[in-house]
Amino acid sequence: MREYYTITELTREFGISTRTLRFYEDEGLINPVRRGRTRLYRPSDRHLVRQILRGRRLGFSISEIREIIQVYKAPPGEVGQLHLMIQKIEEKRQHLRQKRRDLEDTLQELDQAEEACVERLAELGVKT
Amino acid sequence: MREYYTITELTREFGISTRTLRFYEDEGLINPVRRGRTRLYRPSDRHLVRQILRGRRLGFSISEIREIIQVYKAPPGEVGQLHLMIQKIEEKRQHLRQKRRDLEDTLQELDQAEEACVERLAELGVKT
DNA sequence: CGATGAATTGACTTTTACGTAAATCAGGTG
DNA sequence: CACCTGATTTACGTAAAAGTCAATTCATCG
Known part of the structure; x- marks a missing residue:
């Protein structure tokens, strides 16, 4: 390295x-x-x-990224700070989980769209 | 409805x-x-x-969203268009898969960060 | 030593995704 | 009818995230 x-x-x-x-x-x-x-x-x-x-x-x-990066750094020394940090982390996780739901939903709709295309091709007598 | x-x-x-x-x-x-x-x-x-x-x-x-939305609409009637569409869909899927990797990686680093916090709390003699 | 090419700073510009304000209009209510 | 509410259009404004350009500095190679 x-x-x-x-x-x-x-x-x-x-x-x-x-x-x-x-x-x-x-x-x-x-x-x-x-x-x-x-x-x-x-x-x-x-x-x-x-x-x-x-x-x-x-x-x-950028400011959201800044917050995430804060979290990656060495954990703070004080107990209150540590609890706050853990809270922050959970918050970030929630955001990411929301994004994951959005992502899976979108992927699923893409699958449906593709299927529709494939079916349409079949109707037109195109071999897949 | x-x-x-x-x-x-x-x-x-x-x-x-x-x-x-x-x-x-x-x-x-x-x-x-x-x-x-x-x-x-x-x-x-x-x-x-x-x-x-x-x-x-x-x-x-917005323009990426526009492209995605295009895909959701009724499939085109022409064979060439249909193949193009399927290609587009695969492309979108790639982007989403990249995002999913980014997402999982970030989630994992958040887990690590939290673990570090928890350990630090333990060192300080705080009961979890 | 002089030039060449990478790196820096600072200022200005651009693009995206809306916010905001002003003027206008349609339709119901007392 | 006067008024209010909610919607529309037009136009200008703006914050974020860089892009671009110009002027300089600096190291080093021949």
Whole structure:
């Protein structure tokens, strides 16, 4: 496992622009270290980027992604904070479960649509 | 089952604004009938709205939602079109499967995060 | 040493998905 | 009829998430 990645390496790996990476940094989602002014991304930063993009694909906003990322970090030291955190996590899970329902419903309707197409083809005497 | 719904009925049912419904109409996603200038939504329109909102929650853009909705409609009459349609459907399914992977991965990381919290609580001598 | 190519910062622009305001209209009610 | 309520149209505004462009800096290779 490499120690550092450059910004362009990550843009290529993930198919995003440097602007996007810097934007996520401005938004406080990642914190690459610097050598001079140049950003160096650690494996942990790289993994964060992966998580961010996952959130993006799932339609979460930057601030929602920020909240999810908070959760991934080391657990807090105080008992009250820990309970709050667990509560937050459950909340996130609810959102994801809603999305999963939406997803399964959509998949099912796609199946139905395909079936209709296949039937129509059969009616037209096309062999499948 | 009701024959028609007014625009405000739908806004209340789905928790969206009239602006949003009219916007979706401008975008060609729905086509309520009219009595005079007033929009009347049929059960089929209502179902479309439900599908649109599902797509929205999953992070699809309007044009992606438009494509998905196309697929839900009655299958085309021509063989070539039918094959194209089936191809499109498979494509959509791929996108949804990607989202499902993202979703499961995120859920798993949330589980890990929660476990870390619980362990930390245990270390602090808090009974669960 | 000079040029070349990657990286940075900052400012401005764009696209998407609506929000909001103003003016108008239709239809029921007292 | 005056009025109110709910709907419509038109037009402009806006926040989020980047894209784009320009000016600079910096390292390093020949």
